[in-house]
Amino acid sequence: QVQLQQSGPxxxxxxxxxxxxxxxxxxxxxxxxxxxxxxxxxxxxGLEWLxxxxxxxxxxxxxxxxxxxxISISPDTSRNQFSLQLNSVTPEDTAVYYCARDTTGWPPDYxxxxxxxxxxx
Amino acid sequence: xxxxxxxxxxxxxSVGDRVTITCRASQGITNDLNWYQQKPGxxxxxxxxxxxxxxxxxxxxxxxxGSGTDFTLTIxxxxxxxxxxxxxxxxxxxxFTFGQGTKLEIK
Numbered sequence: 001q002v003q004l005q006q007s008g009p010x011x012x013x014x015x016x017x018x019x020x021x022x023x024x025x026x027x028x029x030x031x032x033x034x035x036x037x038x039x040x041x042x043x044x045x046g047l048e049w050l051x052x053x054x055x056x057x058x059x060x061x062x063x064x065x066x067x068x069x070x071i072s073i074s075p076d077t078s079r080n081q082f083s084l085q086l087n088s089v090t091p092e093d094t095a096v097y098y099c100a101r102d103t104t105g106w107p108p109d110y111x112x113x114x115x116x117x118x119x120x121x
Numbered sequence: 122x123x124x125x126x127x128x129x130x131x132x133x134x135s136v137g138d139r140v141t142i143t144c145r146a147s148q149g150i151t152n153d154l155n156w157y158q159q160k161p162g163x164x165x166x167x168x169x170x171x172x173x174x175x176x177x178x179x180x181x182x183x184x185x186x187g188s189g190t191d192f193t194l195t196i197x198x199x200x201x202x203x204x205x206x207x208x209x210x211x212x213x214x215x216x217f218t219f220g221q222g223t224k225l226e227i228k
Contacts, residue, residue: 047165047208047219064216065122085139107155107212109176111164 002026004112012093012119018086021076022099022112026102029082030055033103038073039083042095042112052102053082089119111113123147124131125218133201133228134199142194142223144187144209154192156185160205168207169194179190199225 008020020038027034035054039049051063053073063071072085086093097115100108124147144154152172157165161177161207165177172192182197198205204227209220 046221047210049217049219062215066216072207100164102212107167107170107210107217109167109170114164 002101002110004101004110006097006099006112006115008115008117010116010118012089012117013121014090014119015088016092018089018097018117018119020084020097020099020115020117021081022083023079023081024101025080027101027110029080030077031103032056036073036075036082036107037100037102039098039100039108039111040095041098043078044092045095046096050084050086091119093117094119097108122216123150123214123218125209125211125220127209127216127223129223130221131226133226135228136199136201138199140196140199140225142207142225144192144194144220146190146192146211146213149189150211150213152188153211154185154187155210155212156183156194157208157210158203158205159208165208173205201227 003025005023012018037052038050051073053061059072061073070087075082097117099112101110102108126145128143154172156169158168159165168179168183172187173185184195186193204225207223211218
């Protein structure tokens, strides 16, 4: 059974960096079939896909254009986890953040529990 | 980005009713359309992938159809546990995009 466990702070100051980690069990972040996503949800923006990382002979990332200049998603193969960094946050980045797995030909099927991140001074 | 327009945004129905939710893409997405159910405080749960394929363990009262730009999710006979918010998601092209959601409420 695949499980994703999120961790990270729930409060970030404006202009600082939001950092979250998603620990994976029951699958490998280095899998040739899986991809590892970050998705957020807020009342104003709804569900918003932010990006993903995956391994297909080499590591690749894909980011949503809306956050591409501020985002980084990276794997940590030694700990079987992946991370999100979102720079220069503003109150508009306040949301519940989810990590999720998708596999080739399938949409995100396993999700983390969600982390409410509030951007406030 | 591909825009996903979901309707209605909310819906009141009774146990036993048949309900249909629609999702329209701003351009053709073949059958790369998926449906999720979300309950308060929980992550979205995948119901249907590739427009019409039921995820394992999802009850058969749920069904999906469509191709190209127009898609539907149908619940044939509503059960109490079905009252939730439903979202469509296109994974045809990055960035993946969601519909704005349909909140299904008890009448």
